[in-house]
Amino acid sequence: MAGFCGRSPGLVDAPLLPHPGVTLVVEFGSGLLVVDDAAGRQQRGSLVAGLASGAVRMRGERIECVEARLSPLVARTVLGVPPVELDRGVLSLDDVWGAEAARIRERLNNAPSWEDRFALTEALLARRGETGPRTDPEVAAVWHRIVAGHGLVRIEDLAAETGWTRRRLWGRFRSQIGVPPKRAARLVRFNRAAQRLAAGLSATRVAAECGYADQSHLHREVLAFTTLTPTMLAGNPGAVANGVAWAGRTVGETA
Structure with missing residues (x-):
């Protein structure tokens, strides 16, 4: 997981490059997350990106969000939709989770620290992973x-x-x-x-x-x-969400 914190003035502009996993981004707070996908489509707010989504760019001013990368072996169970449905590009989390997307955004916004936000996200993913279809x-x-x-x-x-x-x-x-x-x-x-x-x-x-x-x-x-x-x-530290790529970033925290 990674946490983006853009409360300071200026834009957050980060790539979300193809990765062997399914990416979940939950935005919260007062800023607005804008997402441009590889096909030139644009959407706003929390998102889900599959393995076939291509290069995606997240941007916005004063945004806050948690990014979690899921193994495709558990993504279907956690998300509640088959990963093959993500081959159209990036989906809105509201379309995937409905009212639960709004509830998790509110809880993340009210959490007192990034540690609490990561814990909330992990608990949500674990709970959703307890039920649903399993991979063959x-x-x-x-x-x-x-x-x-x-x-x-x-x-x-x-x-x-x-x-x-x-x-x-x-x-x-x-x-x-x-x-x-x-x-x-x-x-x-x-x-x-x-x-x-x-x-x-x-x-x-x-x-x-x-x-x-x-x-x-x-x-x-x-x-x-x-x-x-x-x-x-x-030269782009946002290219890979791991300890090496994120080292030294002045905006954002990771777990």
Whole structure:
């Protein structure tokens, strides 16, 4: 989770780049969060972004919000909607959760500290995760194989490991995770590369360590996912929500 606090004058302008997970952003307070998605559509307020949402930009003045990234294995249970429905881009949290979205915003606004806000968010997600549909064990096994292999797996071999046909795996995986296995593998590999770029490693080294054919291949993948070059991505601390990427930020807190 990460907390954005924009009470000081000026705009908060942060990228929400493709990530191998489902992103939930709950805004609260008096500011207004504006979201521009990869297709050029614009919406306001809290949001849910799936694995296939593309590059998204959050901006606003004096905004406050909590961002949580969910494993796609639990996102369907927590959100109450199949991840495949998120392939249209970014959805309004009000459309997904209804009145509960307004209630959590009010509780976050009244919380006395960021620690309390993170605890409230975690408790809400845990409660919602207790009920609802579960991911098929075969789909979960394939997802874990992709993550463990940093995206460098032979997708053609995964169906054989589950005992399913390729067509059945592709259909069930996409409906429950939100993207086909090959797209999921590309996202996992891209995310690993983005973290290393944010940590200051050279594009040449990142390309070699993350399994890209060469630096040009890495450049094309980063550009396709983000519309940024590897150099631009490395210089943007909001590109990856982790301890490395967020270190030294003057606006925002993380947990």
